[in-house]
Amino acid sequence: MFISVGSVIIDDIVLPDGTTHMGCLGGGGTHAVMGMRVWSEQVGLVANIGYDFPSSLMNKLKKVFDVRGLITLDAKTIRAWQLFETDGTRREVLRSDLYDFSQLEIDIHDFPDVFDELQGVHLHTESNQVALWESFLRQRGNPFILWEPWQRDCVPENRDKLIDVLPLVDCVSPNLEEARLLMGLENTEDILKKYLEYGAKRVVIREGASGSTFADSQGNFIRVPIANVEEVVDQTGAGNAYCGGLLVGFVQSDKIQEALCRAAVSASFPLEQFGALFSLENIKQRAESRYRPCMAAMLDMNHELQ
DSSP states (O other): OEEEEOOOEEEEETTTSSSSEEEEEEEHHHHHHHHHHHTOOOEEEEEEEEEOOHHHHHHHHHHHOOTTTEEEEEOOOOEEEEEEEESSEEEEEEEEEGGGGGGGGGOOOOTTTTOOOOOOEEEEHHHHHHHHHHHHHHTOOOOOEOOOOGGGSSSSSGGGHHHGGGGSEEEOOOHHHHHHHHHHHHOOHHHHHHHHTTTSEEEEEEEEGEEEEEEETTTTTTOOOOOOSSOOOOOOTHHHHHHHHHHHHHHOOOSHHHHHHHHEEEEHHHSSSSOOOOOOOHHHHHHHHHHHHHHHHHHHHHHHHO
16 A cells, blocks of 8 residues: 655735636645555545535545544645746745644554555654654554655755755656755756755655756666656646655566656656546557657666766
8 A cells, every 4th residue: 555644735826918717626635645646556645624614525535545534623624725826936925824724743642543554654844743644654564754854844944854864765866956945956957866865765856847856875877868748737736646656666567768768657657637636548558658658768868877
């Protein structure tokens, strides 16, 4: 079983021309589980939801993955505006007050007993919660733990906290903007070296349309291209889906390159529509058709680097 310990958010999307897509299912945990779902049917989500979570969305979730880890709180479901600018950038404006944000922090005592033999966990939480979760999760099958830090955690004043927890997880994956801010460096290779110096075992820097870059403590350095799609509709959640695909890839694949290409393919599916849930019809065949050219491009790209 693969799970995400993360968040569920309802997104209200506003495009530059004023077009809106209201009530889309979002949240880092939801997108990550969909990224896992591309490669495995045994996936679940552990997250808090509000008492007002739409039953229509819950019914859709039940058809896609295990929802026994969704915990209903006495609070409203968190909502956020996703505002897109003409240059393609996105600005998130959370619509809940600070009290409601408390539901993003999952009480470890609410963790469902049904998830007891875990293969992999996507951990989307603050750095001060990582040690607690790592100790707890290792007792449930000793899963591979991929930590995706919260954006608000990736600031220079939190660097010491990050250094303390990096050795605890099996992989960490920030995006490039977050990593630059945290480390005070611009160059991706320099940032990766710094993460490894601080004790990270594996690091993947997600760089949007430029792809991603992997490095580990064994000396591997791999550039990863994107998996191409015909039309990019919405970039929201692609990074989370990447992490989900990467998690499954690390567990199921013998080669690092295979895991990284799986991640790139997982990231491609949410780009094609609004909201976290995409069609799973013929998903294995569709994923394979994107995986092959991605792998070929990655081999060419890294051959040029050598």
